[in-house]
Amino acid sequence: MDVQKILSAVACVLVLSSCGNKKSSSSVFPENGALDSSACMGQAIQNKFIVQWEDGKFTVESAKDADEFTKKFIEPNLENIRYVEYDRHLQVEKTDEVRTTGFTDSWGQDKVSVRNVWAQGVYGQNVKVAVVDAYVDYTHPQIAPRIAINTGEIPNNGKDDDGNGVVDDYYGASFVSVPSNNQTPSSHGTHVAGIIAADSRYGSVEGMAPQAQIIPAQFIANDGGGSLGDAVLALQYSASRGAKIINASWGGAPCVASLRNTFQELQNKGILVVVAAGNDGRDIDVYPEFPASFNFSNQITVAASSVTDFMTSWSNSGFNFVHLAAPGERILSTVPGNTTAYMDGTSMAAPFVTGAAALLWSARPNATATQIKQAILQSVDVSAGHEFKVNTRGRLNVDRALQVLKQLVP
Ligand SMILES: [Ca+2]
Numbered sequence: 518m519d520v521q522k523i524l525s526a527v528a529c530v531l532v533l534s535s536c537g538n539k540k541s542s543s544s545v546f547p548e549n550g551a552l553d554s555s556a557c558m559g560q561a562i563q564n565k566f567i568v569q570w571e572d573g574k575f576t577v578e579s580a581k582d583a584d585e586f587t588k589k590f591i592e593p594n595l596e597n598i599r600y601v602e603y604d605r606h607l608q609v610e611k612t613d614e615v616r617t618t619g620f621t622d623s624w625g626q627d628k629v630s631v632r633n634v635w636a637q638g639v640y641g642q643n644v645k646v647a648v649v650d651a652y653v654d655y656t657h658p659q660i661a662p663r664i665a666i667n668t669g670e671i672p673n674n675g676k677d678d679d680g681n682g683v684v685d686d687y688y689g690a691s692f693v694s695v696p697s698n699n700q701t702p703s704s705h706g707t708h709v710a711g712i713i714a715a716d717s718r719y720g721s722v723e724g725m726a727p728q729a730q731i732i733p734a735q736f737i738a739n740d741g742g743g744s745l746g747d748a749v750l751a752l753q754y755s756a757s758r759g760a761k762i763i764n765a766s767w768g769g770a771p772c773v774a775s776l777r778n779t780f781q782e783l784q785n786k787g788i789l790v791v792v793a794a795g796n797d798g799r800d801i802d803v804y805p806e807f808p809a810s811f812n813f814s815n816q817i818t819v820a821a822s823s824v825t826d827f828m829t830s831w832s833n834s835g836f837n838f839v840h841l842a843a844p845g846e847r848i849l850s851t852v853p854g855n856t857t858a859y860m861d862g863t864s865m866a867a868p869f870v871t872g873a874a875a876l877l878w879s880a881r882p883n884a885t886a887t888q889i890k891q892a893i894l895q896s897v898d899v900s901a902g903h904e905f906k907v908n909t910r911g912r913l914n915v916d917r918a919l920q921v922l923k924q925l926v927p
């Protein structure tokens with residue numbers, strides 16, 4: 518600590534209140550000027566800025582560079598700005614897919630004992646689930662009936678009819694600010710949506726919560742690229758549309774103040790967020806990855822278990838930050854083009870837990886996010902030697918989770 522820092526620290530002790538409250542353009546935007554020493558410089562988008570306002574809301578703004586942005590935007594709005602961060606590139610892992618048609622394979626659904634829940638008339642009715650991900654094919658016959666239509670919006674008229682700040686968000690919304698040249702939609706979002714809620718009346722995929730409603734909130738482009746700012750806007754939109762649960766089958770954000778603040782806002786709103794642990798085969802307690810390693814009280818982070826009910830070799834783990842395992846290998850679900858495909862990944866495991874949470878919430882609509890999480894974590898199947906390197910040491914069992922929830926919320 519140099520002399521000047523010591524002096525200013527002393528000054529702060531003497532006039533504590535004024536030092537604590539004083540805002541400046543550099544206190545709300547600490548990265549400006551500090552980028553050279555930042556480990557995340559390579560990913561920063563130097564002309565886009567994520568702004569969190571004092572009311573908790575987020576916007577993404579553009580300017581020529583940080584100096585211009587400070588002068589023309591931060592300084593005039595300083596009173597109302599809480600925090601500013603550079604936007605950043607995110608690259609979502611590619612997942613291989615094997616397409617099939619007319620095939621039924623529900624090994625994961627069977628493994629987590631979901632049929633006993635369906636047999637009680639519990640299908641995820643009246644629960645909205647946001648898929649913050651790549652494109653979701655809302656025309657797929659098993660997905661179309663499950664979309665949470667925004668009835669205040671008129672589609673395709675170029676206007677924001679319901680005044681929520683998003684034009685034509687009838688089937689959901691896209692926050693992709695840098696579209697890919699690749700015109701073929703990625704399968705990732707549609708596959709995730711199908712695991713959660715594919716309507717089993719209209720095809721071979723048995724969604725975990727086949728009467729839940731999906732809110733597509735896209736921020737990942739067709740090439741798997743996205744940005745932190747676009748993710749923040751998609752998460753915020755999901756909350757504004759009434760999602761009880763948000764599925765986040767992505768990660769890889771190293772520098773994440775805005776993402777952390779967004780998760781904090783979601784926690785304040787009582788929304789459950791289910792996050793994929795990642796597919797790097799490493800311990801995220803030691804090598805944290807975000808959002809998987811945040812460990813908010815409204816967050817469940819999910820590892821991938823195999824067909825033989827072991828931990829997959831490639832799944833991330835962590836006795837602190839990863840809560841449980843769920844099926845993530847050889848998972849059949851919906852993909853664009855009115856067909857189905859097998860995919861592997863913690864991206865597939867997280868939506869099993871998301872679907873389970875939707876089932877629980879439809880059975881007990883007054884439960885809190887904390888109670889839903891507690892029921893899911895307390896009811897896992899723990900089998901000796903299976904080495905799930907996760908906090909609960911077990912794999913999802915939604916039938917037992919419902920029994921636990923019924924005790925928590927009679
Ligand atoms: Ca709108």
Ligand SMILES: [Ca+2]
Binds near residue numbers: 670674675677685686
């Ligand atoms: Ca419209």
